[in-house]
Amino acid sequence: MNFTSPEISVLMPFYNAEKYLKSAIESVLSQSYRSFELILINDSSIDSSIDIVQEFIQKDKRIKLTSNINKKGIVGALNTGIEIATGKYIARMDGDDISLENRFEIQYEYLEKNKNIGACFSFIKFIDSNDKFISDYEFDNVTSDYSSILKNLPINNYLAHPTVMIRSDILKKYSYTYSAQGFEDYVLWLRLLNDKIRIEKINKILLLYRIHDKSSTSMLQSDKNWRYLLYKPKFIFFVGCLKSFTLTKFSFRVFIYGVYDYLAYINILMKKYIKKTLQLFFK
Structure with missing residues (x-):
């Protein structure tokens, strides 16, 4: 061989x-x-x-x-x-x-x-x-x-x-x-x-x-919210499509799911911030 x-x-x-x-x-x-x-x-x-x-x-x-x-x-x-x-x-x-x-x-x-x-x-x-x-x-x-x-x-x-x-x-x-x-x-x-x-x-x-x-x-x-961190690669992918002029229906689907993940992650962070603020306020 x-x-x-x-x-x-x-x-x-x-x-x-x-x-x-x-x-x-x-x-x-x-x-x-x-x-x-x-x-x-x-x-x-x-x-x-x-x-x-x-x-x-x-x-x-x-x-x-x-x-x-x-x-x-x-x-x-x-x-x-x-x-x-x-x-x-x-x-x-x-x-x-x-x-x-x-x-x-x-x-x-x-x-x-x-x-x-x-x-x-x-x-x-x-x-x-x-x-x-x-x-x-x-x-x-x-x-x-x-x-x-x-x-x-x-x-x-x-x-x-x-x-x-x-x-x-x-x-x-x-x-x-x-x-x-x-x-x-x-x-x-x-x-x-x-x-x-x-x-x-x-x-x-x-x-x-x-x-x-x-x-x-x-x-x-180990991050319980790791699922929503997937907005990062989805946005990286979509920006790459923009730069290379390769936008398709598929790329827009990925982008839409990325927006959903991002908003969900921001919502989680906001809840944590509000909870922490209230705990400090009523401490």
Whole structure:
């Protein structure tokens, strides 16, 4: 097999991921589909993550390591990986999740057979820090195919970022938006749909998504009102459409939902302010 021309480039950015990084890498290297390169992007880790990676590099030539001298965040790390990716397809993977062994094979064959599809996702299961099953993802069925994705994604980001496999030429053209840090995937999916790039979901569980105290999902949802913070990526997306003269019915739908989220969030903040003021007044 010619590993100098892999079919898939796997992007795995990491920062201080020593606790789960080994199992994440092993799940990639154990894939039934073998023609891939694993691009590990170290975003200035200060723990033993690099040592873990170096052990794997000694054993498998498919692994590439690049390090950011200064911390760039998830967007900068991903865009660094995109620049050096050589595969026909790009798959995402986080340093704390686990890909099931047939994930790449299923997604690769799906995209090969469906040339009109730009990117595909999969269902997930949530696991905890000890690899124990927590639950299925209740919203997977909300975006189970292109029509339901097109309908429901303007409301919320129901797609699990680490499950995506996307055509490399598309991702290299669009990349991730720096101003959308924390919501970078959501803005990207909206941009693709706005440009009529078809997104589908394979209705099989192909990834175990880890929830722990330092995961981005846990930190975001620690704010009980996180749902309404989605006005930020929606406005970023809409402003981008304005600047690029790509306004469509879809982009206006996203904007309307963004206005709703914003007003709901302001209402929540006002209630908190009034409550605090009254407490101080009657103290």
